[in-house]
Amino acid sequence: MFNATGIFSNCVCAINPYCQRQRDLYSRITTLNDTRMYTITNTMPDSTDSCYALDSFLFSIQECFYSNSNCLSTLLTNMNMTYNQLYTEIPWFYPTPLDYDPLSNYFLPNSSLSIITKEMMIEQWNYTASSDQYYETCTPNYYTYSYTARTYNYIGVIAKIISTIGDLGIALRLITPQLVTFLYRIFETKFKASHENQMPFFTRMKILFQSFLKSLYTELVNLTIFASCLYVLLLIIGIVILSLQTLIQPEILTKTFARPSLETYTHLLQEHGGLVHCPCSITSSIYGKYIKIEPIFHQICLSEFVSEEWRMNITTGLTSNMFDYDRRDYHRFLSAHLQYLAGLCYLSNQAVNAFIQQTLSSLFVTIQLLPKLILNTQIEALIEENESNVPAVLLRLIFLYRNINHANAIVSAYGTNYDYLLSDRFRITRLLGLRGGLTVVLKWICPTLTCLLAKIFERWKKRIKRISPIYFISSGNN
Numbered sequence: 001m002f003n004a005t006g007i008f009s010n011c012v013c014a015i016n017p018y019c020q021r022q023r024d025l026y027s028r029i030t031t032l033n034d035t036r037m038y039t040i041t042n043t044m045p046d047s048t049d050s051c052y053a054l055d056s057f058l059f060s061i062q063e064c065f066y067s068n069s070n071c072l073s074t075l076l077t078n079m080n081m082t083y084n085q086l087y088t089e090i091p092w093f094y095p096t097p098l099d100y101d102p103l104s105n106y107f108l109p110n111s112s113l114s115i116i117t118k119e120m121m122i123e124q125w126n127y128t129a130s131s132d133q134y135y136e137t138c139t140p141n142y143y144t145y146s147y148t149a150r151t152y153n154y155i156g157v158i159a160k161i162i163s164t165i166g167d168l169g170i171a172l173r174l175i176t177p178q179l180v181t182f183l184y185r186i187f188e189t190k191f192k193a194s195h196e197n198q199m200p201f202f203t204r205m206k207i208l209f210q211s212f213l214k215s216l217y218t219e220l221v222n223l224t225i226f227a228s229c230l231y232v233l234l235l236i237i238g239i240v241i242l243s244l245q246t247l248i249q250p251e252i253l254t255k256t257f258a259r260p261s262l263e264t265y266t267h268l269l270q271e272h273g274g275l276v277h278c279p280c281s282i283t284s285s286i287y288g289k290y291i292k293i294e295p296i297f298h299q300i301c302l303s304e305f306v307s308e309e310w311r312m313n314i315t316t317g318l319t320s321n322m323f324d325y326d327r328r329d330y331h332r333f334l335s336a337h338l339q340y341l342a343g344l345c346y347l348s349n350q351a352v353n354a355f356i357q358q359t360l361s362s363l364f365v366t367i368q369l370l371p372k373l374i375l376n377t378q379i380e381a382l383i384e385e386n387e388s389n390v391p392a393v394l395l396r397l398i399f400l401y402r403n404i405n406h407a408n409a410i411v412s413a414y415g416t417n418y419d420y421l422l423s424d425r426f427r428i429t430r431l432l433g434l435r436g437g438l439t440v441v442l443k444w445i446c447p448t449l450t451c452l453l454a455k456i457f458e459r460w461k462k463r464i465k466r467i468s469p470i471y472f473i474s475s476g477n478n
Contacts, residue, residue: 020059023047025078026329038326042074053333054398057340058114065305066109067097079314095304107298113344117398120391121298121348129379131372133290135262138369143265143278144256179227269371278369288360291379295352301345311338347394355390359383 011019025042046069048059064071076094100109106123107116257264260278268276304310315335325331359382370378 018055019051021049023049023056023060023330023333025075025331026326028324028326038329042078044071044075044330046071047330047333047337049330049333053336054340054401056333057337058117058398059112060337061110061112062098062116062300063109065095065098065300065303067099068109069097072097076314095310098299098303098305105299113341116298117344117348118391118395120352120394121301121345122352123296123298125293125295125383125387127291127293127379127383129372129376130290130292131375132262134375135265135369137282137285137289138278138280138366139282140260140265140278140369141281142256142258143260143268143276143369144254146254146275265369279367280369283367284363284365286361287364287379291360293356293359293383295356297345297348297352300341301348305338306342306345308342311335311342314338351390351394355386359386 023044024040025044026038027041029037029039044064046061046064048056050056050059063069064075066072098109104123107119265276265278300306315338318331318335
């Protein structure tokens with residue numbers, strides 16, 4: 001039970017496995033009557049005591065290991081006092097404190113280890129994608145791009161009009177005589193119908209011939225003027241239609257380049273954008289050919305605080321019997337926390353390296369050669385999606401480990417969750433082993449139980465013999 005004020009006041013570990021309290025450093029004092037007492041010498045504000053050693057580790061923060069905190073000097077001073085009282089062959093080891101840089105460090109010094117664990121102790125992911133290697137892997141044989149343009153420029157339009165005028169002149173030369181003949185016949189038929197019955201035959205013939213010559217001349221002049229106007233009008237209409245059709249209607253042109261270079265592809269991509277199509281000759285390749293992933297772990301995993309030398313050195317002065325320390329004393333948990341820290345860094349390193357190996361060995365399938373910006377976007381999305389799944393396995397194992405211990409009431413070696421309370425009125429018996437334990441119990445219980453039942457039966461028989469018989473006297477009449 002945690003009675004200290006904190007996140008959970010009067011919290012019982014058997015009910016709530018997330019109980020927390022501040023951890024302190026204690027010193028043992030022996031009184032005149034040989035009674036052991038513990039007094040607080042220093043407080044550890046960055047460390048948290050919980051029901052399990054693992055939870056105590058996760059709920060704590062690592063600000064004690066930074067240079068701007070006095071916690072590390074306090075801890076080293078306290079441990080050095082114990083170290084000087086003992087004679088060991090291990091030399092004293094002083095680690096270099098951590099420095100926080102807000103530009104390069106993602107985690108703050110007061111970040112709890114549970115938050116850092118969720119990120120697998122990784123400050124940031126650094127990855128690089130080589131566009132040159134990707135281009136060589138894709139090895140395109142050709143690429144095409146489409147663009148919209150007019151078929152003719154102004155000079156081409158003029159040439160087209162001139163050629164059209166020549167063709168139109170030939171057509172008008174063929175059509176105009178036929179049109180004049182057709183109109184002449186119409187007028188000639190009307191003239192004959194109105195004058196053929198008024199004069200004698202020879203007179204009519206003479207007048208008709210003279211009129212014919214005169215009207216023919218007049219009609220020819222008029223038809224020539226009409227044909228010229230019609231020719232000019234049709235020519236103007238044709239030129240206007242041809243010019244508008246040539247200038248307004250554009251065409252989509254496609255240009256193909258064989259064996260292009262990366263510089264040419266980049267230049268055309270800047271000019272034409274998404275209109276450039278470059279099919280890859282190899283549609284699938286592994287990411288490892290052109291991607292490099294380098295994780296940057298939390299600086300505590302790269303420091304001396306996770307080394308075996310540091311752990312052995314700082315725990316040298318501790319006694320082998322942890323029960324000599326007070327239950328709330330941080331001396332009991334120091335070695336376990338350092339081992340948890342080193343183990344977590346090791347597991348994170350293994351899991352991250354496995355993730356990187358799996359990612360780099362997976363296939364990247366694409367039909368078209370991707371631009372550099374789109375390639376980086378897809379790779380970044382892939383890494384962000386997969387890196388969120390990396391801590392899931394470790395967190396599930398930690399959660400399972402905590403729940404199994406709490407549900408089965410497994411007593412922690414540090415006595416922070418459960419404890420056996422033995423009363424003086426009961427006799428302490430030896431714990432029997434699982435192998436043959438039931439047989440040992442029965443061998444002890446059966447004879448004792450048989451003797452007890454035999455004594456009870458003997459006492460019952462003696463009691464029956466002591467009871468006098470009862471006689472019933474009947475009357476004489478009966």
